[in-house]
Amino acid sequence: MDASAYARNCPSRQILDRIGDTWSVLVVMMLADGPQRYTALSRRIEGVSPKMLTQTLRGLERDGLIGRTVHAEVPPRVDYELTTLGRSLLSLVGALENWAETHIDDVQAAREAYDNPGVKISA
């Protein structure tokens, strides 16, 4: 197994692929508030198309991060909620938010410095 194959199959890569997905983390964060219906999610996560929401939910469900409950009612009612595994992800997401909030200013400053090579800071 070469480095490439390892890099593409290792646990970190797989989790990264899910975490890196635009909508997945958003959905997980929404569900941190408790179970939610499909429509509620689609309204709270502005800009998501039904296609992407469904796709995201299926992916999370497949990975065992969320559960899907269909209630035998009319009209239909489907609830999504975090599983124990999904809830364990929240601490990681929290660590990410923490790092982001702590260092975003540095990153922002670095970006501006990079984009404006000539500009000196103060003297």
Next chain:
Amino acid sequence: MDASAYARNCPSRQILDRIGDTWSVLVVMMLADGPQRYTALSRRIEGVSPKMLTQTLRGLERDGLIGRTVHAEVPPRVDYELTTLGRSLLSLVGALENWAETHIDDVQAAREAYDNPGVKISA
């Protein structure tokens, strides 16, 4: 500012966009071993095209996560190394790897269960 705009601009999203990038984390992990040259990186990270490697390195440099040093030699020599900011990312990457390695079995099992709906586990 609506939820969408917030979601797309918040610190977590920006960091996620970088972290989620396939090659960025790989590069950061490689550079954890110490400064490396362009060619060394391209060899160690199998499957990366020069275009993507350069693009990844520029992105990391712009965000202040890595430094780029050009040595006035013939032939040219360029070293990339983690900045302090970049090194601070390592703990986050470590947390990610840790979560991944801890829970990957559960995820894998969930995937198999999802992909084989009919199969029962033992009795």
Next chain:
DNA sequence: CGGTATCCTCCCGGATACTG
């Protein structure tokens, strides 16, 4: 050696219309 420049393909993801 350390990249750029170019082309080209694939597929992600948005919009929309429809259905059980």
Next chain:
DNA sequence: CAGTATCCGGGAGGATACCG
């Protein structure tokens, strides 16, 4: 309500050739 089906455009990213 909770999706599925279909179409479509744009951009990410690979391969390759070339340059300072």
